[in-house]
């Protein structure tokens with residue numbers, strides 16, 4: 001029977017059967033933003049850091065069917081052994097933020113910036129970036145980071161060099177650096193479209209150069225949303241640090257998807273929360289915590305359309321193909337790129 005003709009229950013049944021049959025040969029990690037129809041079939045659900053750590057640790061699975069976005073599958077491919085195959089159930093599951101920095105732009109920026117600042121800059125990249133950017137960063141002594149370890153990695157970077165080039169999310173870069181005590185007037189923005197540094201003042205003061213990239217989903221949370229929520233003084237607001245500086249400053253707390261989840265888990269019954277992150281996660285938190293009042297900070301749905309590309313039918317199709325002995329949608333990173341990218345990933349994983 002074609003997958004397309006199956007009911008949801010039949011698809012779920014087949015996924016379970018194939019999982020049972022493949023046993024430890026199959027590992028399904030999923031990001032917290034995945035759809036509810038996919039999450040129950042994951043062996044582990046986590047934030048980007050946890051998923052990278054889990055991929056690095058798993059040496060038994062021959063097939064890693066990654067329910068997340070392309071950069072996460074690339075990271076898993078880099079961190080796993082050569083015989084392990086990473087599969088992305090939908091090749092349309094990209095990340096628009098990762099696509100905001102390509103390697104040509106980065107090399108051009110580096111030439112400009114090193115002409116201006118000499119050998120004083122260390123590049124760092126959010127894991128939400130392509131393998132080529134991770135390789136660039138790795139080969140220049142830098143590290144990847146995620147929203148869970150950003151502070152530690154930025155603090156480490158300043159033990160290495162005077163300045164940081166932070167790719168590709170300006171918001172995570174600004175929010176993290178500010179938390180570490182770097183004032184806004186020591187932060188510049190690199191615009192990769194116009195190849196120019198946006199900064200008013202004496203450039204010698206610059207400590208952080210923020211790549212002008214952002215997440216289209218987190219950009220939807222605004223200070224106006226916060227003003228509206230604050231009409232109820234009992235409401236607490238927690239947002240992801242991919243939100244703008246103004247939104248993060250006006251919130252009560254911010255952190256990775258994992259931090260948002262644990263904060264809500266530990267919150268007292270009856271507490272009220274507005275959450276500024278992707279809708280699948282906010283809706284799941286609402287469902288899992290009926291004793292707490294949870295709303296999205298933005299009343300309109302803020303879905304990550306690329307995370308949502310992976311549907312139950314895509315997962316099933318990838319698994320059915322594996323059952324037939326065919327690997328589809330395999331994500332492989334070119335060896336030369338992987339050899340440099342792993343340097344930046346391992347630096348991150350070793351920063352305690």
Ligand code: 13P
Pocket residue numbers: 032046047048049128146147148215240242255256257258
């Ligand atoms: P986390 O690392 O917090 O899971 O975030 C990943 C992501 O893509 C958020 O947009």
Ligand code: SF4
Pocket residue numbers: 069094095096097098128215216217218242278304305306307
């Ligand atoms: Fe990328 Fe934003 Fe989607 Fe995260 S939420 S995967 S940063 S587009």
